[in-house]
Each structure stands twice: as structure tokens, then as C-alpha cells.
Amino acid sequence: MQVFRGVGEVPPGFGPSAVTVGKFDGLHTGHRAIVADLLAAADAAGDLTPTVVTFDRNPLAVLAPERCPPALVGLDQQLELFAGAGVAATLVLHFDQALASIEPEDFVRDILAGPLGTRLLLVGDDFRYGRRGRGDVALLRAMSAECGFEVRTHERVVNGDRRISSTWIRELLDAGAIEEAAQLLGRAPSVRGLVVHGAHRGRELGYPTANLAQESDGLIPADGVYAGRLVDHTPTGRIPYPAAISVGSNPTFTGVPPRQVEAYVLDTTLDLYGHTIDIEFTHRIRGQVAYTGVDPLIAQMGLDVQRVRALAAQQEAPPAPRAR
Incomplete structure (x- = not known):
């Protein structure tokens, strides 16, 4: 798997790509469902590189440190999980105040559309991005024609009547419920x-x-x-x-x-x-x-x-x- 630690490391001419964006802490089974759909879409298109855009820390570490939870895995572990899931390339963005303040339109043009050559963007139906979380799926769809990509959304993945989430897994680990946490993670x-x-x-x-x-x-x-x-x-x-x-x-x-x-x-x-x-x-x-x-x-x-x-x-x- 190619790893780019910043937009400047993405080589000229990279892409076209199928992209998903998120922290994906622990790459649990809900995340894996998104990655599986990304790989399937890239394979169906025939010429798209399945690519993940992620962050070197939880955005809450910058935006609200008092509410930032402990990470399920470190960054190196996370990259290994992406590679093991079949992702071809990962762009790791340094999350700081500058990135937190980027306008959502600039995030799309300067990160997704330009360097990565995004042709397909797959995100959760509640995806938010950019300054003060102003960007959403509606804005992505509005910019998709200008930037030359298709937007698809992925529904939440549930287990029983609860959404699979990193928060739920943290609760289980804090309680010592290892086997239940492993079921949601898809690994030990x-x-x-x-x-x-x-x-x-x-x-x-x-x-x-x-x-x-x-x-x-x-x-x-x-x-x-x-x-x-x-x-x-x-x-x-x-x-x-x-x-x-x-x-x-x-x-x-x-x-x-x-x-x-x-x-x-x-x-x-x-x-x-x-x-x-x-x-x-x-x-x-x-x-x-x-x-x-x-x-x-x-x-x-x-x-x-x-x-x-x-x-x-x-x-x-x-x-x-x-x-x-």
C-alpha cells in the first residue's frame, strides 16, 4: 500500500481514484463494510485506485481535547489494517488548526479533486467536514459536477439495534468484554x-x-x-x-x-x-x-x-x- 503523509507527497498524475474519508479508528466491521464497498466500486470501474484519506490524530484532539477519547489503535497499526483490508493508497493528513479551519470547498478542490484525482467519493450519510463542520453530503453533491466525481453514501452498519462504533468498542474494552469487542472489530x-x-x-x-x-x-x-x-x-x-x-x-x-x-x-x-x-x-x-x-x-x-x-x-x- 502506498502511504502519503501529506498532500505534498501525492505524486503528480496519481489517480483516478475511488476515495473514502474518515478517522476509521480501529477499522471495525462497520468501517470494513465501507472499505469493502470502496474496493468493489473501484474494481467495477476498472481503473480507479481505492484510496483512504485519514488523519494522524483524532480531530477532537485539536477541536475539543477534553472530549477526545483514547485511540483504539496507533497510526502504524491503522495503516497496517488498511493495507490488510486491500486499500491501495492512504493519504494521512496532519490535523491541526489550519486543517480544522479549511473551508469545505477548498478541502474538496485542494485535497480530493486535485491531488487524488477523485472520480468516486464514498462517505457515510452523516459525513461532515471543513471549517465548523459546514461541509456535508449535499455540498459534495453540489460540487461533484464541477470537480468531476460521483458521490455515493453508505448507510450506518448496525449490530442488533445499535450502530457499530469505536465508542461502543471502547465501552466493551473498558468493561473487559473482550469477545464482544472482538466481534465488532472483526479481530482480536x-x-x-x-x-x-x-x-x-x-x-x-x-x-x-x-x-x-x-x-x-x-x-x-x-x-x-x-x-x-x-x-x-x-x-x-x-x-x-x-x-x-x-x-x-x-x-x-x-x-x-x-x-x-x-x-x-x-x-x-x-x-x-x-x-x-x-x-x-x-x-x-x-x-x-x-x-x-x-x-x-x-x-x-x-x-x-x-x-x-x-x-x-x-x-x-x-x-x-x-x-x-
Whole structure:
């Protein structure tokens, strides 16, 4: 996938293109439906490059910082999700006061129609853009003939009676509802960061863990113990390992930094210090508990690992044959 970090990086003659615009935080199943329609439309036209225009941060970080929610994924994760979904090119716009103040007509002419050579624009039916959100679908349709593109809208994607949204997924992750969040995301929720040295208590207890740096990408779910995977980023590719994951402040001990994310890789000894890893969450085992001593904690950790191992075995097992 081509990535342009600013309009100035779009090469002359790029396009013609089929374009959609949005933050698409987490690229959940609602977003994926839009991307799928974009790809289908580009394929049907035969000569359009499916392109996403997105932003390097949530616009609320500039417009209303007090209301800006945490991101479900970091920008690099987001770009990987676009590429995995089949997007051919992504234009990442730096969202600042200048972009927030652009008139909607200029946004269309100077970003969509000109550099990208947009011939088809696919947006949600509630799409707003430009200074003070003045731009809408009606304005796009009014400018479409002048700028040489067709406007199509995409209806909201719902699950049950609720629209699938990044807000809903944040609510689920904040509650530790991993499997429900995964259903809406279409993948396991994950966080990404560097492995750093911790207090080495896990090693002393017989369960050495890889500790994520405090500065990580992705929304960390509620405190608790989870089953999932540690994915090591190596020069030859990404290698997944089943893992028991702890999120929280380790209440049995004092002086522990808040909101640690650490993963114990099952039955494998790895030197991961300095590695970038993804920690993927698949099931919640239990909440965080303050134990009266080390021995009860070790006993519970043994039970947690047994549960994680059983879940990992279920995921690896081939499906049972259907009765005829």
C-alpha cells in the first residue's frame, strides 16, 4: 500500500481514484463494510485506485481535547489494517488548526479533486467536514459536477439495534468484554509497544513476563487476567505465541506502576527486551485480586495458565467433522 503523509507527497498524475474519508479508528466491521464497498466500486470501474484519506490524530484532539477519547489503535497499526483490508493508497493528513479551519470547498478542490484525482467519493450519510463542520453530503453533491466525481453514501452498519462504533468498542474494552469487542472489530483487540525491564517479580514467581513500556499504542482493556497471544516483530516476520496476559497494578505488591501490561508466553523462553510486540486479547479469565501473600498468588497464577493453555488448545484444534 502506498502511504502519503501529506498532500505534498501525492505524486503528480496519481489517480483516478475511488476515495473514502474518515478517522476509521480501529477499522471495525462497520468501517470494513465501507472499505469493502470502496474496493468493489473501484474494481467495477476498472481503473480507479481505492484510496483512504485519514488523519494522524483524532480531530477532537485539536477541536475539543477534553472530549477526545483514547485511540483504539496507533497510526502504524491503522495503516497496517488498511493495507490488510486491500486499500491501495492512504493519504494521512496532519490535523491541526489550519486543517480544522479549511473551508469545505477548498478541502474538496485542494485535497480530493486535485491531488487524488477523485472520480468516486464514498462517505457515510452523516459525513461532515471543513471549517465548523459546514461541509456535508449535499455540498459534495453540489460540487461533484464541477470537480468531476460521483458521490455515493453508505448507510450506518448496525449490530442488533445499535450502530457499530469505536465508542461502543471502547465501552466493551473498558468493561473487559473482550469477545464482544472482538466481534465488532472483526479481530482480536491488541496493544503494541516495546518490551522493557520490569521488577522481575514474574520470574521470581516462576512466570517470567514480557512487560510493555508505558508508552504503547492501542486501548488497554480493563484490569484483569486474559488469554491471548504475544506477537513478536522480527526481521523475518511476526511470530505469535500463546500467552497469559495481566493488566493492572499488581495489587498484591506495593510500589508497582499503574496499568502495567505484561504477558507470560506459554512453555517458551524468549529474550524480548527491546523488541516491538503486539499483545492480542482473546478471552478474559478473571479480574485483578489482591492476595494475602505470595503463595496464594502463585497458586492462582498456575490455575490461570492452565485455563489459558486450554483456550489456546481449543483455538489450535481443527474443527470437528460434521455429522452426515
